[in-house]
Amino acid sequence: MAAKTKPDEIRLKKETIVELYKKTFGNITKCCEAIKISRTTFYEWYNSDPAFKAELEAISPDDLICDLIS
Numbered sequence: 001m002a003a004k005t006k007p008d009e010i011r012l013k014k015e016t017i018v019e020l021y022k023k024t025f026g027n028i029t030k031c032c033e034a035i036k037i038s039r040t041t042f043y044e045w046y047n048s049d050p051a052f053k054a055e056l057e058a059i060s061p062d063d064l065i066c067d068l069i070s
Helices: 006-023 028-035 039-048 050-057 061-069
Strands: none
Touching (some): 006 028, 006 039, 006 050, 028 039, 039 050
16 A cells, blocks of 8 residues: 555545544544644644535534434
8 A cells, every 4th residue: 555645644634633523522622632733733724725614614513412412
């Protein structure tokens, strides 16, 4: 298997953050700690990547509550 490139690693981390965001009920600090990035990096990604931002904004409070119940 070929080594992951930096863009691949970032893409995977962003995908992981989206999943963690749901599981941690929107706790950005916990998401960042889990994948070992700073909150500054998170917000740089959030502000510079419209698709990433849209994915996070699409998670409604109901999605977070449903995870708690299930």
